[in-house]
Amino acid sequence: MSATGPGEGDGDRDPVDRPERDAGPPTLAVVASLVAAGIATLAALIASPIGGALLALATVGLAGGSVRRSYRALSWGAGVGVVGLAVAGYRGAGVEPLLVGGVALAVAWDVADHGLSVGEQVGRDARTRRNVAVHAGTTLLAGGLSVGVVYGVYLAAAGSQPVAALALLLFGAVVLASTLR
Amino acid sequence: MSRAAAGDADGSASGGESGESEGGDATERRVRREIETGRWEGIRGIALAVVGVGVVARRPGLVLLGAVGVGYALYAGVGEAPAATLDVRRTVSDGTPEPGDEVTVTVRARNVGDAPLADLRLVDGVPPGLEVVDGPARVATALRPGAAVAFEYAVRASRGEHEWEALTAIARDPSGSRERTTAIDPVDPARVTCTPELGAGGDLPLRGLTTRYHGRMPTNVGGSGVEFHATREYRRGDPLKRVDWNRRARTGELATVELREERAATVVLLIDARESAYAAPEPAAETAVEASVGAAGQAFRALLDGGDRVGVAALGPVDCWLAPGAGTAHAARGRETLATDPALAPTPSGERFYRSLWLRRFRRRLPADAQVLFFTPLVDDAAASIARRIDAHGHLVTVLSPDVTAAGTPGERLVGFERRERVRDLRSAGIRAVEWNGESFPVAVARATSRWSR
Numbered sequence: 293m294s295a296t297g298p299g300e301g302d303g304d305r306d307p308v309d310r311p312e313r314d315a316g317p318p319t320l321a322v323v324a325s326l327v328a329a330g331i332a333t334l335a336a337l338i339a340s341p342i343g344g345a346l347l348a349l350a351t352v353g354l355a356g357g358s359v360r361r362s363y364r365a366l367s368w369g370a371g372v373g374v375v376g377l378a379v380a381g382y383r384g385a386g387v388e389p390l391l392v393g394g395v396a397l398a399v400a401w402d403v404a405d406h407g408l409s410v411g412e413q414v415g416r417d418a419r420t421r422r423n424v425a426v427h428a429g430t431t432l433l434a435g436g437l438s439v440g441v442v443y444g445v446y447l448a449a450a451g452s453q454p455v456a457a458l459a460l461l462l463f464g465a466v467v468l469a470s471t472l473r
Numbered sequence: 474m475s476r477a478a479a480g481d482a483d484g485s486a487s488g489g490e491s492g493e494s495e496g497g498d499a500t501e502r503r504v505r506r507e508i509e510t511g512r513w514e515g516i517r518g519i520a521l522a523v524v525g526v527g528v529v530a531r532r533p534g535l536v537l538l539g540a541v542g543v544g545y546a547l548y549a550g551v552g553e554a555p556a557a558t559l560d561v562r563r564t565v566s567d568g569t570p571e572p573g574d575e576v577t578v579t580v581r582a583r584n585v586g587d588a589p590l591a592d593l594r595l596v597d598g599v600p601p602g603l604e605v606v607d608g609p610a611r612v613a614t615a616l617r618p619g620a621a622v623a624f625e626y627a628v629r630a631s632r633g634e635h636e637w638e639a640l641t642a643i644a645r646d647p648s649g650s651r652e653r654t655t656a657i658d659p660v661d662p663a664r665v666t667c668t669p670e671l672g673a674g675g676d677l678p679l680r681g682l683t684t685r686y687h688g689r690m691p692t693n694v695g696g697s698g699v700e701f702h703a704t705r706e707y708r709r710g711d712p713l714k715r716v717d718w719n720r721r722a723r724t725g726e727l728a729t730v731e732l733r734e735e736r737a738a739t740v741v742l743l744i745d746a747r748e749s750a751y752a753a754p755e756p757a758a759e760t761a762v763e764a765s766v767g768a769a770g771q772a773f774r775a776l777l778d779g780g781d782r783v784g785v786a787a788l789g790p791v792d793c794w795l796a797p798g799a800g801t802a803h804a805a806r807g808r809e810t811l812a813t814d815p816a817l818a819p820t821p822s823g824e825r826f827y828r829s830l831w832l833r834r835f836r837r838r839l840p841a842d843a844q845v846l847f848f849t850p851l852v853d854d855a856a857a858s859i860a861r862r863i864d865a866h867g868h869l870v871t872v873l874s875p876d877v878t879a880a881g882t883p884g885e886r887l888v889g890f891e892r893r894e895r896v897r898d899l900r901s902a903g904i905r906a907v908e909w910n911g912e913s914f915p916v917a918v919a920r921a922t923s924r925w926s927r
Contacts, residue, residue, distance in 0.1 A: 371519075374519055374523065377523075377538060378523055378526055378535060378538075381523075381526075381532050381535035381538060382530050382535065384532070386534065387533060387534040387537055390534040390535070390537070390538050391534075391537060391538060394541045394542070395541060398541075398545055402649075405649075406649055409510075409512075409649070410594065410613050413594050413596065413611075413613075414594050414596065414609070414611040414612065414613040415609045415611055417608065417609050418609045418612050418613060418624075419612050419613070419614070419624060420612070420613040420614075422613075422614045423592060423593070423594070423615055424613075426592070426615035427592055427615075427647070430647040430648075431648075434544065434545065434548040434647075434648070435541065435544070435545065437544065438540070438541045438543075438544020438545065438548075439541055439544075441544070442540040442541055442544065443537065445540075446533065446537055
């Protein structure tokens with residue numbers, strides 16, 4: 293509590309921070325996150341057992357982060373998941389499972405992280421279903437669109453282009469993204 | 474409330490002027506905070522690293538995976554935190570409930586802007602003195618333009634006048650990378666006024682400082698009354714009724730019986746409402762201020778019924794003074810003051826308290842013949858010192874102290890011990906003190922009174 297002017301008195305007792313609820317993430321967010329992480333694990337497992345194992349570890353990390361309400365655990369889980377996908381890719385996973393795994397991992401982390409912030413601000417007992425569903429849907433949609441574009445380019449190039457050319461193309465996309473921002 | 478901030482905040486937002494078919498204007502709002510949440514931070518680096526691995530290892534799958542990562546980075550980069558252009562209505566089921574009643578509050582928010590709100594969290598500004606008993610006063614949802622969300626919760630009414638604060642709306646863009654917190658003030662903020670009936674109190678012991686009016690307080694002044702006081706020599710003009718005829722028969726002298734005169738007292742109920750008095754043995758329990766106000770209500774009624782003149786004052790940063798008086802109108806005023814005066818609000822006001830200024834003002838207002846019933850939890854030395862100073866100025870003080878100390882941890886026991894020491898000090902300084910804890914106030918008073926000599 294700091295000394296503030298009379299006009300700012302409300303800021304001291306922000307209604308958002310009042311402890312009157314269970315601040316855990318909504319159940320739907322946790323379940324959706326775990327389902328997505330499970331799909332990512334399956335996709336990686338098809339390609340390589342080590343990648344699958346790493347993604348299973350990532351799933352545990354995401355679940356732990358949701359339960360313990362720790363953003364850091366979620367980030368670590370997502371990081372381990374990316375490494376797992378990279379390992380699976382390096383060990384020769386197919387393009388399709390890798391892309392599915394990538395989007396599923398992104399959705400898993402995103403929904404879990406969103407669930408934590410919703411839980412913090414609104415609480416577990418409040419009505420949050422629509423919010424979480426819309427958020428998960430848009431993230432899935434964004435992933436689906438990027439996969440569509442990327443996979444379309446890949447099919448159009450039909451593997452004839454060298455990988456370096458594809459990377460250069462991507463570099464262009466990144467520069468574009470940076471200038472857009 | 475800084476309404477000025479609302480002007481520039483609304484400048485960029487397209488409010489309700491776009492003339493939607495459903496009508497309704499955006500409720501006045503102020504932007505509190507706009508932040509980058511940083512939740513997608515690092516996605517670009519990760520994407521590029523994966524692409525790099527893919528290039529070096531000549532794995533097209535990894536390059537494509539990195540490309541999807543770039544897609545998410547783009548997704549996180551575009552979009553702005555939407556303005557929460559909402560039409561908010563808040564209704565309460567009962568504006569004047571009895572204490573303990575459940576009041577249902579319904580909040581309805583409609584998106585009157587042009588843009589959809591993909592991620593909207595609403596937190597209602599429940600007054601700090603009310604406890605939410607059913608359902609959180611919060612909701613998270615997504616609203617298309619024109620769509621509405623309604624949520625309901627129940628609060629338990631408690632003494633006082635409670636006005637709802639602004640509703641907080643937190644809107645994020647779809648990716649959640651930008652967040653805008655807005656305070657929305659409905660045109661008619663809901664208000665609940667809860668005025669408890671004053672409980673019936675028992676007989677309250679007062680000290681011997683009285684007015685010149687007749688009342689119920691026995692004094693040490695001889696005169697007309699019912700109780701024997703003394704006899705004295707007969708003076709011409711004494712009423713024949715009061716002549717001690719037995720003595721006349723026995724000794725032949727004329728003597729007059731004096732009776733104890735009964736007079737009315739002027740009493741000021743002083744309630745400790747400093748921040749330190751908002752203490753309770755456990756977080757959910759009744760605070761000392763609540764206990765004091767409840768007891769003061771009983772005392773108020775009992776004293777008024779007994780014919781005394783009673784006033785109310787608060788020891789705290791917010792000024793509260795009801796001059797001593799009598800009569801039905803005064804009883805209603807007293808009830809109103811005890812129930813809804815901001816100085817006795819169920820939560821502290823947070824303003825600074827200046828003791829010497831307060832004491833000077835209090836002494837100026839206090840009638841010379843007034844005695845003080847001081848309701849305080851005695852959890853700090855200041856309260857005891859104030860009691861002593863008022864007493865020293867000739868206004869006899871009785872301290873009535875709700876015990877709000879706990880006995881769990883060593884710290885709590887220490888506070889309880891210090892409080893008992895203060896009570897002992899007050900008693901040794903000649904100030905009467907009544908403590909009560911758990912038991913009802915009249916019982917404690919009756920028990921304490923039986924120990925006192927007049």
